[in-house]
Amino acid sequence: MTDATAATGAPAQARRPFASLLTLDEHTKRRNATEARFKAYGLAAVLAGLFFLVVLFVSIISNGIPAFTRMVVELDFTLTQAQFDEAESQLLKTGAYQGYFVEGFDKALEERGVEVEYDAAVLDRLIGKVGGIMREFYAANPDKIGEEVVFELPTSSRVDGYFNGRLKREDVSDSRFLEASDLDLADELYEAGIIKSDFNWTFITGADSGVDNPGGAGIGASVVGSFFMMIVVLALSLPIGVATSIYLEEFAPKNWFTDLIEVNISNLAAVPSIVFGILGLAVFIQFAGLPQSAPLVGGLVLTLMTLPTIIISTRASLKAVPPSIRDAALGVGASKMQSVFHHVLPLAMPGILTGTIIGLAQALGETAPLLLIGMVGFVARGYPDSFLTGFTEANSAMPAQIYTWAARADASFYEKAWGGIIVLLLFLMTMNIIAIILRRRFERRW
């Protein structure tokens, strides 16, 4: 700022703006150009955000869909009683079944008019040792002997990968798992309709298969693990969260203790999730001696993580209930406690439930703390034996299972990981939609 005396001497304006409104001067044109540019940056940012969303979903879906299908060899096959007896009397029983299968396979080829040369080892590489599967089947279903049975035999993960595009023909190097020439046979069989695509129920219902069998891996067991964790989270975080919110909103006096609670809640909401994992490891597993990898421990840790979310949304819905309702209840002689539990809480319930579902959805997708309490090293090979052991027996959870698959060396597991993500996102989407519907239906404007 120059001194004022100098300024007063020269009242001359630099220029008189805008002789006419109908003509744009240069300066305004430049400013409008800047304006347009700025607006374009904004639009570009929004589009960039949407673009990332699209890329994310496209890569999830395109990579994950193959996990839900598998290629199977479908074969009508009849085993006679004589064949059964003969096979069972031999030393190499599965070998005998294998032999019958090859016969049946030849017959199927002939029926469909396919003429190819192959040796039995190729079949082994395409669909593995079939004899064991067949023997198991007939041992379990002796009444099926002599009848025609349709066998659907999953192909090996490499053949599977070849058909869904994961494996390129030119990348195949001959090994004991697959030779490039096997794929010719596979193509012929596909043409003939013997190899066909099928919905992969194993992926939905199965358990993790271990590092060497990507084809048999399923997400079912870890869905169950997640389910048990969510039961724990719901059973603990809803009552505790609601009780905390009621105390803070309705009863808490304004003092240092209340402030301390408030500060703690807002800080816990921002503590990195991995730190909760450390807490779980040190307190629940090392100190309290709870079993490692158990949904119970996972649920406890996730409860502590979810509490701030639930408390914040519950308090918001309690706040939204107008004071006149409380006054009305107190006015007819209800105690403070009765006014809260009989009137305020029921009115706030839809909001509380919405917040709880969103909190649960967050907890369901949380991974980092589960790594530390041992849910990753563990291979969930089956379902829990009973409802109670479901909490305490080691199990995996959906996100932990996805991580386990993503961390495996065999790239065939990646497809399972993407498929697992689709399942996980479906669960999250369902929960969020329920929350939105709840909010729309019951939201009350005072």
Next chain:
Amino acid sequence: MPVLWIVIIILAMAAIGYVMGRQRALASAGGDPRNLHSLPSYYGSSVAIFTMVFSFLVLIVWLIVQPIVIENQVAANIPPEMVREGSTLGLMMSDVRRVADGLDQAVSQGAMDPEAASNIRAEFTDVRDRLGAIGVALGSDVGPAVLRAAQRYRSLNATGHMFMAVVVLGLAAAGFILAYLRSHKDFRARNVVETTIRYLLIGAASIAILTTIGIVLSLVFNTWEFFRLYSWTEFFFGTTWSPSFSGRGGSSELGFVPLLWGTLYISFIALAVSVPIGLFAAIYLSEYAGPHMRAIAKPLIEVLAGIPTIVYGLFALLTVGPMLLSVFGEGGLGWMQAGTAVMTAGLVMGIMLIPFVSSLSDDIINAVPQAMRDGSLGLGATHSETVRQVILPAALPGIVGAILLAASRAIGETMIVVLGAGAAAKLSLNPFEAMTTVTAKIVSQLTGDSDFASPEALVAFALGMTLFVITLGLNILALYIVRKYREQYD
């Protein structure tokens, strides 16, 4: 008597107490509830409460304290010279616990009668074999000292549990009788019940504090333990991170600097992606976009915030990594060796943070009063001039707060860096190189097979402690700034 039984008995007593208390109160009022001070159910509840509250409190405290006391007793009884070479008292105690558990299982499965379990001698029986036979695997042979300690552990535990059952059930009965006798028509039962509920509410609210205490204690104790084994100057100022996997201490170098560098570098890239995009998106959506566009684009962008981090991790590892590699890797510019790199993790983390930055900025921009906009537009400013010269400066403190919150998110983020950033701790400037972060190393140090008493595992707690302190500091600072900002316009 197992704990479950004690709980069931107390619950049953409480249920009976409810019915009896209610009846006694009604009887005292001559069967007319109008003569009672409170509703009949409150009398029943007060008996149930008196039966349960004190007994359960004592039960919980007992369950926490007893193992600590017994452990100390048993540990004190192990003569120091019996601790094996290369082992510690702590390790030995975990052996003791395992043997004691094994004996318990053996007894419960009927493989050993209780008498034998308390009397077998390591000198005459191979305990490891016998326990192995019933599916209890023990790492090493059971020495006589360990076995004797385990047996002592078991007998102390049994005595403790017996006392516990007596005390807890006694308390329950005492509470029952006291409350039952008080169930009279003039007794202010509702006040008692409501006070109890009030304390329960306070108890629930205290869990937030307990959680923080739990976090701090578990970090502090183990960090302390770590700094006893490893010099803190070397941890904080060491520039090499190379933990040995098999050895115990000595050969490991656990320098924190490269991890901090990786963390900050990745967070920086994440912010460089998310802050401009998030901020511009927020400006566009709140200042320019029409209601329709806002109604569609805003929730869609926020979908990015609802996606679990494991998904982003996989996205980094399997989509973004290979994509970057094809441009910057061998076939392209040749700057990148592998898909996992600072850039990969930073970019994906940036995408994850876009909705975080944009919704926070949106709130903050909307908090700038409309009068500011009108004032500027009324002077003939264009929309962008208004945003840049009036709204943003006015909203600056709030936006800085939002960026700090985003930074704290980025620093604490785990799954994306575990999957997308690589595992090598490096001090490098090349964003296409693999680096690692504090969180990723916490995971790798605690999920391996290493023993929890070794510095290689304990370092994770020191890392967790630093992470906790950094993020807490950032959060408090950010919340403080944002609050100050809001007060300005309230």
Next chain:
Amino acid sequence: MKTMLTEADNTVATVPAAGPRDTKIKARKVQVYYGDTHAIKDVDVDLEDKAVTAFIGPSGCGKSTFLRCLNRMNDTIDVARVEGEITIDDEDIYDKKVDPVQLRAKVGMVFQKPNPFPKSIYDNVAYGPRIHGLAKSKADLDVIVEKSLRRGAIWDEVKDRLTAPGTGLSGGQQQRLCIARAVATEPEVLLMDEPCSALDPIATAKVEELIDELRESYTIVIVTHSMQQAARVSQRTAMFHLGELVEFGDTKEIFTNPTEKRTQDYITGRFG
């Protein structure tokens, strides 16, 4: 309703000449819609140069809405739609070629609540000249700022603390700062939307005095709730009710001898 309209037309035609003044702003058949609400109906009015015109009427009668049409501030509201013709110096301000940005530099506005930017006093006043590129140099800008602050009758109070934040001033000072800020872009018309409603009586007196001084250089339109204020500062008065222009004429005439019953009722305090 119909008769009313024709009467309104008549008032425009029969405005008694209060001196040889030019018409600065001409409005014909102006309609404003907020979504489905018809907020301004068929307003025709001629506003004179170098005079103060007051808009009076009960709350929600549309006087502020009409004021905001004159510098196209209604453009910033998504649902607002303006029809009809408004000209300033015979140029249609709703013409496609007109940039509202230029228009608003020519038609300055002062708001109900003082709204200084969270910047220094100097930067508050310099904001307009800067964005419109009115100053060639720093020295130029200093001249403009001082001149504007003097015009705003606040120079003596702030000349020693030009770098202090504008939000630190008292309410009355803030409003005069806002007037100085509006004057700094060299406008020809000044719109004031209840400029004194947030001020105490002493500050109000100062601002009214200032308005009277500014009349010599600008066409001033002021919306006010206070009949006394309208009587004190304005030469011409327009009375609005339910989105219609009820009566328009010399202030003295309106207050002493209103032709419309509604005007009389409002002035005597029977409604509003």
